[in-house]
Amino acid sequence: MENLLFLVHRIPYPPNKGDKIRSFHFLKHLSKHFNVFLGAFIDDVNDAVHEEKVKALCSSVKLININPKVRTCLSAKGLLTGESLSVPYYDVAPMHDWVADTVSAHQINKAFVFSSVMSQFIMPYENMSVIADFVDIDSDKWRQYAGKKRWPMSWVYKRESDRLFEYEKEVTLRADKVLFVSQKEADLYKTLIGEGSSVVDFVNNGVDVDYFMPSDEFASPYPADKKVILFTGAMDYWANADAVIWLVDNVLPTLRELDVPVVFYIVGSNPSAAVETLQKNKDVVVTGRVEDMRPYLQFADVIAAPLHIARGIQNKVLEAMAMGKSVVATTYAMEGIDADTKGVVVIDEADGFSRELIQMMKMKSFVLENRAFVEEHFSWKESVRKLVSFLQ
Numbered sequence: 001m002e003n004l005l006f007l008v009h010r011i012p013y014p015p016n017k018g019d020k021i022r023s024f025h026f027l028k029h030l031s032k033h034f035n036v037f038l039g040a041f042i043d044d045v046n047d048a049v050h051e052e053k054v055k056a057l058c059s060s061v062k063l064i065n066i067n068p069k070v071r072t073c074l075s076a077k078g079l080l081t082g083e084s085l086s087v088p089y090y091d092v093a094p095m096h097d098w099v100a101d102t103v104s105a106h107q108i109n110k111a112f113v114f115s116s117v118m119s120q121f122i123m124p125y126e127n128m129s130v131i132a133d134f135v136d137i138d139s140d141k142w143r144q145y146a147g148k149k150r151w152p153m154s155w156v157y158k159r160e161s162d163r164l165f166e167y168e169k170e171v172t173l174r175a176d177k178v179l180f181v182s183q184k185e186a187d188l189y190k191t192l193i194g195e196g197s198s199v200v201d202f203v204n205n206g207v208d209v210d211y212f213m214p215s216d217e218f219a220s221p222y223p224a225d226k227k228v229i230l231f232t233g234a235m236d237y238w239a240n241a242d243a244v245i246w247l248v249d250n251v252l253p254t255l256r257e258l259d260v261p262v263v264f265y266i267v268g269s270n271p272s273a274a275v276e277t278l279q280k281n282k283d284v285v286v287t288g289r290v291e292d293m294r295p296y297l298q299f300a301d302v303i304a305a306p307l308h309i310a311r312g313i314q315n316k317v318l319e320a321m322a323m324g325k326s327v328v329a330t331t332y333a334m335e336g337i338d339a340d341t342k343g344v345v346v347i348d349e350a351d352g353f354s355r356e357l358i359q360m361m362k363m364k365s366f367v368l369e370n371r372a373f374v375e376e377h378f379s380w381k382e383s384v385r386k387l388v389s390f391l392q
Contacts, residue, residue: 003059003106004034004391005099005128007121008114009090011040011063013050016269017234018315019135022181022205023114026133029384030112031057034391037102039095039121041066060106062098084163086138090117103128112391116164119171131390132175133203136311137189139165141239144309148242165192172196177390179203181312182336203387205313206380212294212322214366220299226263227361230300232293232316235286236270239309243333247306248278250350251357256283260358264304267296297323302360305329306353312336318378321370326360328353343367 012023030036036058042048042065055061075089099121102108111122113132122128139161146157172178173196180186186202193200222228231247233240244266255262262283266275269289278284290296297303303320310332317337320327326343330353334346343363345356 001033001035002110003108004030004036005103005108005111005122006030006036006038006058006114007099007111007118008038008040009118011042011047011050011054012038012114013047013053018205019115021315022133022135025206025208025380026112026114026384026387027054027057029380030388030391033388034110035059037106037108038062039098039102040064041090041092041095043068043071060102062095062102064092064094066092078163082163084167085160086117086164087120087167091120095121110391113175116168116171119174123174130175131177131179131387132171133179134168134171134189135179135181136185137168137180137192138311139168140188140192141309141311144311145238148309169193169196172199175199177201179387179390181205184336185312201390203390204378204383205315205318206378206383207315207318207322207374208380209322209371209375212297212319214298214323215294218295218298221295222265222299223263226261227301228299229262229264229302229304229357229361230296230320231264231266231268231304231306232296232320233268234270235266235268235275235288236272239307240268241272241275242309243305243307244275244278246308246350247304247353248281248284251304251306251354252281252283254351254354255357258354258358260361262301262357262361265296265300267293293319294323297325300325301365302357302363303327304353304357305333307333310335318374321367322374324366324368324371326363326367326370328356328360339370339373341367341369341373343370 008023012027015021015024037060038058039062042063071089075085078085078088110129113119116134142157142161146154178200180202183202186200190197190200231244264284266286271286279286303325305317307330313336314333328345330348347353
């Protein structure tokens with residue numbers, strides 16, 4: 001088998017966040033076709049225990065621990081150099097050294113880069129064939145953040161959007177192929193990029209439908225006397241926090257006025273202080289990290305995805321649909337999924353969101369049409385086959 005350099009900004013295990021789900025499945029399947037030399041960072045101390053899981057899939061692994069607070073401070077040098085803050089955040093000398101030694105020792109001439117910022121490690125190698133998976137248009141997410149913040153952070157985020165977009169264009173001109181998480185995301189990037197758009201393509205996210213499947217073995221984690229609205233996701237991610245705060249502030253009051261007996265569960269790791277504070281409301285529960293998300297999905301009455309900042313495809317929506325759950329979501333949350341089923345409603349206005357939650361809670365608990373949609377359109381098997389064909 002050929003040797004492949006695989007660089008990713010975060011250790012691809014455990015697959016418990018959107019980017020890690022994608023990178024893990026890519027790694028698992030690429031290891032069947034290539035001798036994988038993996039370089040990655042660990043930004044969560046809880047992930048360090050999973051090193052052996054990753055090593056089992058690779059010929060060689062280099063994992064470097066980074067402290068997010070320290071790296072954020074160091075990334076500020078971008079303000080002096082005129083570059084994006086995201087690039088110096090990952091500009092770690094030991095990773096440059098490992099890449100240089102690995103490429104030389106194993107005569108590697110093919111690389112798969114996960115996240116545009118990891119491209120900095122292969123830029124010096126002119127003869128390296130490079131597939132770069134941008135996943136989302138990160139620069140556009142910063143643009144969205146800028147629109148939600150006051151000065152001076154609005155200025156910082158707008159600057160980051162502009163600088164990161166320039167870097168994304170530089171990588172696009174260097175790479176043999178640049179990938180996104182959906183055709184819609186790829187098409188948008190093509191309209192923005194102009195020159196270099198011919199190398200832009202997409203590989204859909206997928207869902208492990210054998211894992212995300214209802215089971216009689218699961219027990220309900222919820223109180224029996226309430227209807228449950230569920231939101232899932234990493235709760236230290238600002239877009240997720242923004243979504244649940246919006247629902248608590250704008251949707252729950254309407255449900256209270258109508259005397260609908262609901263409880264809103266927010267299930268996901270590392271809830272921020274702003275998210276924890278939501279529990280001052282008696283009809284809001286913040287769980288933090290849970291060992292298994294499936295019982296929470298299976299026994300919820302409806303899944304809410306009220307995102308107002310997003311790019312690409314939301315795994316939380318696909319996983320809920322794979323479990324056969326009804327979903328009420330905003331336009332941003334459904335971008336790239338295009339699910340035309342009775343079990344999914346897309347609406348952005350707060351009163352309408354409340355109304356649709358009530359209607360969906362009246363539906364049967366398992367929506368076969370939602371699961372069938374995911375099985376047909378978001379299979380990891382097909383997505384990875386496409387990725388391997390690009391690399392080969």
